[in-house]
Amino acid sequence: MKQSSEASYPISFRKREATTLGDHLRHHNSVVIIGMKRVGISNFLRFFLHHQEVPTTYIRNGAQLLTVIVDLNDLVEREIYPFWVLLLKRIVDTLEQSKVPGELKKAGQRLFTESIQLKDLFFTVDCVQKLLGQLIDHGFYPTVFLLRFDRLSEVITPEFFGNLQRLKDAAQQRLSFIFTSFRPLYELRPDVFSKSSLSVFSRDLYMTPALATDMTTILNTLQSRYNLNLPKAVVENLVSLSGGHVQYLHLALLVAKKLRKQPETREELLELLLKDEEIVLQSEELFASLTKVEQEVILKHHRGLPFSQELQEKGRYLWETGMISSGKKEIIFSPLFENYLHRIDTPVHGGTEFTKKEHLLFSFLKTHEGILCEREDIVSAVWPETAEMGISDWAIDRLVARVRGKLKAQKSSYGITTVITRGYKLVRTS
Structure with missing residues (x-):
């Protein structure tokens, strides 16, 4: 992350979350920061990482922390090997911008060059471990932020988690991982992350809506x-x-x-x-991010219908993330989202004409007919004003699905094909 305007926020900004995260980093714990989609986790982290008073106010251990930021939005291909290459590259980038000994910078450059030449997963993971180990030997405490970690949910394997665990073990608990995700890791991939294994690996921190x-x-x-x-x-x-x-x-x-x-x-x-x-x-993305049970619970809450304690327990994510506020008067967090729930109860049939965003997407694809259009280029063309905030995979996929459906309804001679993890292509179907 670059130096940002969040560095000028008052030090009391999101004090609860800052205090909790600071306590964990003081003890070199790993943390999973969980919140509903786009609630403001990245905004908080820009404050936490760039505000000059955070180390003395919230962390307070005097350790030489070295922060490595890995934004998984930078992954063109959501695969395991590109992840490790990106992680190694971000470590090397951090060394270049930090006041570490020149020998460490040279070691990082050499290891990265060798890994790119060999293109071997195991060698790349080993390079990451070696570089982190050298940092620790020089008295540094690396903290690796894996932003939007949920982007990897479909490709995470037990071997991948095992490599993360081995990195921590090899670092003798002087390495911390900070994950951000819209779901706890044990819900993201229960076949990989068990609650028992996570109990010694990381702590959960829920990011609720801001005051x-x-x-x-x-x-x-x-x-x-x-x-x-x-x-x-x-x-x-x-x-x-x-x-x-x-x-x-x-x-x-x-x-x-x-x-x-x-x-x-x-x-x-x-x-x-x-x-x-x-x-x-x-609003649609927030609702779609919920499980069927959670959708049932929040719709019942919106309609003022009773639900059992058992059903509420199954929908506890709604309270943990603050979608439904806790307290004497439990309310849905935003009138914008509540009105979306009302629209679900009173659906209106949409036409076949493109909306503004749909038209922008179709026009961009048509300009590049038959050519693969990568997600990054689509975001720049369709969301020029909000691209800097980051556009989720879900939002892109949903807009493409809507255009695809309307092309079919219009009996158009065009169709959209998907190139998995890369982007989309407009092709003639007849």
């Missing part, structure tokens, strides 16, 4: 970025309607940014936001 004060901090920073100065009432309404969800807040601000005249009431603003295609897609 209103923290959301106001985020919104003020975004306003500075976009040269905005929204009325106080609009700011309060944006914070309230987003419900502590950072992506909702950012998308809502982009809607407000385009308006010539700001809505005077909360209800008017809500009505405008509910018409925004990206906000609707975000």
